Amino acid sequence: MPHTAEWKVRLHLFEDDDGTTKARVVLDTGTTALTGHGSAHCHPADANVPEIGDELAAGRAMTNLARQLLDTAERDIEGVGAPRPSSQVTGWPE
Numbered sequence: 383m384p385h386t387a388e389w390k391v392r393l394h395l396f397e398d399d400d401g402t403t404k405a406r407v408v409l410d411t412g413t414t415a416l417t418g419h420g421s422a423h424c425h426p427a428d429a430n431v432p433e434i435g436d437e438l439a440a441g442r443a444m445t446n447l448a449r450q451l452l453d454t455a456e457r458d459i460e461g462v463g464a465p466r467p468s469s470q471v472t473g474w475p476e
Contacts, residue, residue, distance in 0.1 A: 403435035405443035418447025
């Protein structure tokens with residue numbers, strides 16, 4: 383059975399006076415909304431390149447959102463009586 387869906391994603395970036403960039407990403411499926419958060423801070427010895435802070439904060443917010451979405455899917459899988467899939471965390475810690 384074919385299925386088509388469109389989910390909306392909004393990414394908001396904020397930079398404060400102390401060099402911290404914060405990101406909030408909101409996923410709206412039409413029935414559920416999930417919000418991911420991330421941040422990045424420019425080291426005082428580094429050049430201030432706002433685009434890098436935006437990229438780091440946005441990437442971390444999307445990673446946070448992805449984890450939430452996977453957790454939701456795993457709970458839904460259990461809800462229909464299937465065993466929870468094993469998840470393996472890989473990559474660098476934040």
